[in-house]
Amino acid sequence: MTAREIRPFNKILVANRGEIAIRVFRACTELGIQTVAIYSQEDRLHLHRYKADEAYQVGKGKPPIQAYLDYDEIIALAVSKGVDAIHPGYGFLAENAGFAKACEDAGIKFIGPPVSVLENMGDKVFARHTAIKAGLPVIPGTEDAIETDEEALAFTQSCGYPVIVKAALGGGGRGMSIVHSDNELFDAMAKCRAEAQTAFGDPKIFIEKYLQGPKHIEIQILGDEYGNLVHLYERDCSIQRRHQKVVEIAPSLTLTDKQRTALFKDAIAICQAVHYCNAGTVEFLVDQNGEHYFIEVNPRIQV
Template sequence: MYQKILVANRGEIAVRILRACREMGIRTVAVCSTADKMALHAQLADECICIGGAKPSESYLKMESILSAAIASGAQAIHPGFGFLSENARFASLCERCGIDFIGPSAQCIADMGDKAEARRKMQQAGIPVIPGTENAMTDADAARRFADEIGYPVIIKASAGGGGKGMRVVEQPEQFEEAFRLAQRETQLAFGDDHMYVEKYLHPVRHIEFQILADRQGNTIHLGERDCSIQRRHQKLVEEAPAVFLSEELREEMGKAAVDAAKAAGYYSAGTVEFLVDSRNHFYFMEMNTRIQVEHPVTEMVTGVDLIKEMIRISAGEKLSYCQSDICVRGHAIECRITAEDAGRGFLPSTGTVTELHIPGGNGVRVDTMLYNGCEILPYYDSMLAKVIVCGRNREEAISKMRSALGELIIEGVTTNRDFQYELTGSDEFAAGDIDAINERLQTEDMRRR
């Protein structure tokens, strides 16, 4: 097992990884920007090394600086968390060349699954249904439009690199395509330094269902059930649940097998997520594979009792999975709400400031993953997510009650957050009924009205 791990991230996920390492008796190294010297992750690690300026391009995305910090500190492995360099094949390859373990899948696997065309080919070869779309990434708007005209509208334009809703546009009519394509290109170029795009048939209405995968280097692969991530605003997830209440046991078993087959087809090891779209006829289609830990991984941990971060570390160190498929049992129902520094009443404008008062809810079945503390500064350079409130109840009704109680107790003063928005959403009749389509339609209507 590793003696020392460097965490190449910030915010709540860096704190989450540091705590897992501490429980495993592993010493930790944090990296931080000049703006993050007083951040919680920088204070909790055994060592902290400042690697550059406030902007991510000057610090958390500087591969050479992170690797230099790992070598100088004697770290044997790097955990990338999510975002930043977590799905960067070049970074994983550089780690390998420097003799440092990348806690995640191989560089080749990251490259294959990051290349949407290659991912589609692998899934088709494995007999997993895929959404009709371009075989290769495109930069030419005219050629992309001709393809869209062939498969019919609506279509969705998606970035080849990255995710999180960036570089994504839904196009309803042909005359809207070229402008949408170029806007998506500019957005993905700014976010990921890459303007290659894909075009796919846009399915609506659908549920966004993802299966959590664990696989070791010895060829053992299991899934830990599904998460329903269908409530989204501008392709950004707002609320996640496990399990998905609409799935029959037959469909759950079929999709779980497809997820395991997908991971095996990709030659995958570590924790990962296979994402599917499920249409109104309960037909499912492979969407993509996330080759990293997900933001919403705690809901799976809550219903299975499996610590996914610790499993990632053990797998990277060469150990076999601690579980087989028959060991995985989903108990109860978990819900996660993302708390962001955004003003929902003003079109979700980002908010900054200093936290002047903080109260974190607790109680049986309540978990809060956060990087907040009294006096911490919320900066404009990074993702707006401040915390994740996760609850688990015996059933969905109890979980909703726990979430409402936890959100009502949560206090974050000094910066505007979306807490009240999440409180209202989880208390709505549509949410109680599981009417995701109605919720998403209302969110889309409100966005259009604000514009």
């Protein structure tokens, strides 16, 4: 391991709002780092802007959400104010590889995973391939994105129903549809493609076998720039509404020690495979027979 110069941050901009911005500001204050908040016109009275050393309005004349997505304006502001690092929080630009690359190009540190990780792990089809190469079990699914109805039918005939259609770049419970028969398949594909295009800017979809009544287990990961990785144990996120977590239980009350150890091992393995750095979450499903399957990596701080 070669020595690497550690350059402390002097000023951090948080490209977010609400509680995640406040938490980052608090941590920065404890470390003696200056902070910069951004806010939309609609958020001008929100608490987060008053918790930073400096605060600036962005997205004037734009819808409130768009204000936090215009990374050209955010980076230009950061450069003009002498910011040397940007923390994206979660949501908005947190998993946007273009934003991370633009930060690098501007000489600003993006506090998150490398651009390559954001590009690759954001695509669930690519993530499946990576998991397979790393030796992780995955749910039976299409090898690549589905292009034609014939490809979809061929998979469902070999795998059987039910299946789940997913947006390749999906997240937040969007772009997913459970299918129980051929009669539902094509409508579900069209619906998922449309939602994927609207929500994620890419209509690509794939299909997996749908597991009945699994446990949804997440492993928290931290990695540094030297290749060191640690897990921070597991969360049971099985209680959900519309594919969104309602309650997280830690530690899981249903895993055996053997299952827990296997999950930790596989979570570290896929992160090693992509040279993961920073905070992240590796998600698995555990079926009713106790077998676990990789589903995705969330390359950001956990919500």
